[in-house]
Amino acid sequence: MTNLFLGYLPQTIQDLSLLLSSQVSRFQYNCIVTDLDLIEGPFTKTKNLEKSESFCNYIIGLTSENSTNNLKTLFSELEFANFLGIHHVILRSPSFCNYDQEFEESYVKPLLGNFDTKEQNQKSNEINVEKKEEEKEEEKEKEKQKEKEQKEFVNYARNIAKMFAKFTALNISLSVPIEDQRSWEFWLMVKSFSDSPLLLRLNLVLSDTLPKRKLTELWKSCKPQYITLAISSFVTNKKGFSILPKQFSSLIDEFIQEGCGIIIECENEVEDYQLQQLKQKQKQKQKQETKQINLNLNKIISQTNSIQNNGEENNNTLNYLNNDEDENYSDQFGNFSESLNKVLYLRHLGNKLPKISKFKKSLQEFSDVLQDPLQPLQNNLSSYIYSVFEKDITKYEVYEKAIYLALIDLSKKRNENKNEQKNENDNENENVKNNDQPINVAIAGAGRGPIVKRAIKASMKSNIQINLYAIEKNPSALMVLRSIIWENNQDVTVIAGDMRNLQIDIKFDLIISELLGSFGDNELSPECLDGVQLACLKPNGIMIPQSYSSYLAPVSSFGTWIALKQYSKSNGKNDDQKMKNCLESSYVVRFGCPLLIGNIKKCFVFNHPQDSSILRNNFQSNNHNQRFLKINWIAKQDSVCHGLAGYFTTQLYRDVQLSIHPESHTQKMASWFPLYFPFSQPIKIKKGQIIEIYIWRIGNKKQGGVWYEWTMTKPLQLHIHNPNGRASKIGL
Numbered sequence: 258m259t260n261l262f263l264g265y266l267p268q269t270i271q272d273l274s275l276l277l278s279s280q281v282s283r284f285q286y287n288c289i290v291t292d293l294d295l296i297e298g299p300f301t302k303t304k305n306l307e308k309s310e311s312f313c314n315y316i317i318g319l320t321s322e323n324s325t326n327n328l329k330t331l332f333s334e335l336e337f338a339n340f341l342g343i344h345h346v347i348l349r350s351p352s353f354c355n356y357d358q359e360f361e362e363s364y365v366k367p368l369l370g371n372f373d374t375k376e377q378n379q380k381s382n383e384i385n386v387e388k389k390e391e392e393k394e395e396e397k398e399k400e401k402q403k404e405k406e407q408k409e410f411v412n413y414a415r416n417i418a419k420m421f422a423k424f425t426a427l428n429i430s431l432s433v434p435i436e437d438q439r440s441w442e443f444w445l446m447v448k449s450f451s452d453s454p455l456l457l458r459l460n461l462v463l464s465d466t467l468p469k470r471k472l473t474e475l476w477k478s479c480k481p482q483y484i485t486l487a488i489s490s491f492v493t494n495k496k497g498f499s500i501l502p503k504q505f506s507s508l509i510d511e512f513i514q515e516g517c518g519i520i521i522e523c524e525n526e527v528e529d530y531q532l533q534q535l536k537q538k539q540k541q542k543q544k545q546e547t548k549q550i551n552l553n554l555n556k557i558i559s560q561t562n563s564i565q566n567n568g569e570e571n572n573n574t575l576n577y578l579n580n581d582e583d584e585n586y587s588d589q590f591g592n593f594s595e596s597l598n599k600v601l602y603l604r605h606l607g608n609k610l611p612k613i614s615k616f617k618k619s620l621q622e623f624s625d626v627l628q629d630p631l632q633p634l635q636n637n638l639s640s641y642i643y644s645v646f647e648k649d650i651t652k653y654e655v656y657e658k659a660i661y662l663a664l665i666d667l668s669k670k671r672n673e674n675k676n677e678q679k680n681e682n683d684n685e686n687e688n689v690k691n692n693d694q695p696i697n698v699a700i701a702g703a704g705r706g707p708i709v710k711r712a713i714k715a716s717m718k719s720n721i722q723i724n725l726y727a728i729e730k731n732p733s734a735l736m737v738l739r740s741i742i743w744e745n746n747q748d749v750t751v752i753a754g755d756m757r758n759l760q761i762d763i764k765f766d767l768i769i770s771e772l773l774g775s776f777g778d779n780e781l782s783p784e785c786l787d788g789v790q791l792a793c794l795k796p797n798g799i800m801i802p803q804s805y806s807s808y809l810a811p812v813s814s815f816g817t818w819i820a821l822k823q824y825s826k827s828n829g830k831n832d833d834q835k836m837k838n839c840l841e842s843s844y845v846v847r848f849g850c851p852l853l854i855g856n857i858k859k860c861f862v863f864n865h866p867q868d869s870s871i872l873r874n875n876f877q878s879n880n881h882n883q884r885f886l887k888i889n890w891i892a893k894q895d896s897v898c899h900g901l902a903g904y905f906t907t908q909l910y911r912d913v914q915l916s917i918h919p920e921s922h923t924q925k926m927a928s929w930f931p932l933y934f935p936f937s938q939p940i941k942i943k944k945g946q947i948i949e950i951y952i953w954r955i956g957n958k959k960q961g962g963v964w965y966e967w968t969m970t971k972p973l974q975l976h977i978h979n980p981n982g983r984a985s986k987i988g989l
């Protein structure tokens with residue numbers, strides 16, 4: 258059974274308390290969505306009113322149609338919900354959201370008919386002449402209508418924002434039709450009018466029109482709480498069961514996987530109500546019936562055959578209906594199982610979804626959780642953090658492969674040199690002796706030793722002798738490292754200290770490090786490796802990684818934005834500057850449902866070893882590690898930009914790579930989530946617009962560290978984020 262949240266929305270409710278006691282427990286709905294209409298709604302019956310307290314947890318209130326154009330009604334209904342103790346309310350979708358589509362149906366299509374484009378144009382030209390006057394009138398009317406609706410649109414958005422500010426105890430979701438781009442505009446407008454836009458939730462309504470793919474992606478990035486399946490979304494298959502057309506069910510699958518709850522609209526609850534009446538009369542029979550229903554319910558839920566295929570494989574469901582006892586009810590109440598059928602079907606869809614692997618599940622827990630990037634140079638990492646690193650087997654396997662190839666190449670080079678020298682030098686014996694020396698390998702930043710272990714393995718595999726050194730500055734990690742080396746009887750020399758200023762005589766053929774952050778250079782790998790390269794790398798020595806590149810894309814991710822705002826609120830605690838700083842810092846985050854508005858583009862590149870003369874001249878100023886770049890994109894679609902998503906790829910050695918770039922992500926590697934550079938305000942973007950940003954990597958030891966600054970210049974000019982590293986600096 259999945260954790261799918263199912264809500265039930267009957268069009269009419271005769272007896273809410275009966276419905277709750279029968280439906281929720283028996284048919285495994287999580288709740289009933291019920292009208293808050295104060296005149297004809299279920300709560301107008303005193304019986305329901307009296308019991309409201311006890312069943313409020315199972316109820317989501319739905320505002321009435323009248324409330325969409327009447328502030329007073331909306332207010333009264335929300336106040337009533339509050340009074341009853343209902344915690345969740347869904348605001349009904351304003352009908353004008355569908356205006357454009359209706360207009361298309363009733364005006365545009367009949368005018369165009371079925372002609373091909375050429376004929377179509379001719380024909381419409383003719384019509385244009387004939388109906389010019391008539392159309393002018395129509396145009397005027399249309400304009401008027403549009404203007405009226407635009408006003409209503411804004412007014413309703415304003416009303417909602419007002420109500421939202423007033424009823425802070427209610428969890429409010431706004432309903433909007435999923436297939437209409439205008440409803441997205443409306444949703445944004447309400448959000449931007451509102452005082453606490455983050456708390457306003459979203460209920461998408463799916464009717465019989467499938468949204469365009471791009472719109473679906475856009476909605477997913479808005480983190481909807483529910484999708485309501487309107488009656489018109491369902492079709493009846495050959496066997497008479499309500500199912501969703503294939504594309505619809507795939508769409509629902511996608512949203513279920515993002516944790517979205519489903520609300521099913523059903524015609525009425527008469528059958529269930531009457532079923533209960535009957536049950537009272539036929540107590541004995543009812544017991545058996547309940548038993549049978551539960552039995553069949555379990556069978557149906559566990560079956561994995563497709564209900565979809567015209568009902569052909571839907572034998573269990575059919576059995577349920579054809580069951581002797583159930584036939585009585587079906588005869589008496591016609592399609593009494595209609596709502597049950599829908600819920601079983603949806604449970605079935607939920608169960609049919611591919612099981613999420615343990616690996617994916619463990620990652621999902623981190624969705625939209627903001628973390629400050631690690632600073633392994635400035636801070637000493639804890640044992641727990643090392644243990645998390647070490648769980649990522651994939652990363653170390655790739656490292657081992659790179660080390661193996663580097664050892665082979667170093668050994669080959671030696672042999673070539675040896676042969677050359679053999680030819681050149683008379684005193685050949687002595688040189689041969691020198692060249693047979695093991696290869697000097699250093700792990701720079703060894704931690705508790707996972708790469709040390711891989712270097713030993715690579716040496717054994719390649720049968721190439723190495724002298725292995727482990728450099729580490731974290732005193733506690735060093736203790737663990739030493740005891741692991743001792744326990745495993747490994748031949749490793751531990752060098753305690755900062756790799757940037759080692760006072761040792763040894764020169765290395767190969768220096769291996771893993772000092773990479775989510776943005777490649779953001780844990781100061783360039784600065785750390787400069788020191789050890791200058792002091793200890795032999796000429797023509799190799800460094801792993803050989804290079805790393807960062808990447809950026811403008812991102813829309815409401816979930817991440819909400820998390821950021823909440824973080825800034827709780828961290829800032831009424832201190833304005835602190836709150837601002839939170840919005841100007843970069844974060845490691847697994848974007849829950851990101852929408853990349855432009856293609857991912859390369860940002861900064863670092864190569865190792867660096868040119869040693871450049872390195873020597875800039876060692877103090879760190880100028881050679883500073884970067885400044887302008888990047889622009891053409892927006893792929895309408896959306897809201899919440900900042901920049903940062904990724905990296907690294908070439909460890911030759912073609913051995915690690916990547917968190919979404920298009921080339923190393924499979925099953927979980928060590929790094931993307932880096933998020935937020936913009937201090939969400940920016941509405943139109944499809945085709947140029948998005949232009951500037952980003953800097955600045956700083957040196959004298960300035961207390963390295964930091965990034967970033968800004969947007971198009972379509973909106975923003976301030977520089979994190980000037981002088983005021984919000985976040987990476988300590989050197």
Ligand SMILES: C[S@@+](CC[C@H](N)C(=O)[O-])C[C@H]1O[C@@H](n2cnc3c(N)ncnc32)[C@H](O)[C@@H]1O
Binds near residue numbers: 647701706771772
């Ligand atoms: C990201 S961790 C990787 C540790 C280990 N290689 C692993 O994969 O588990 C980086 C390690 O480098 C060490 N480190 C960072 N900067 C250093 C420096 N300047 N000198 C020596 N060690 C450093 C940190 O203490 C940390 O143990």
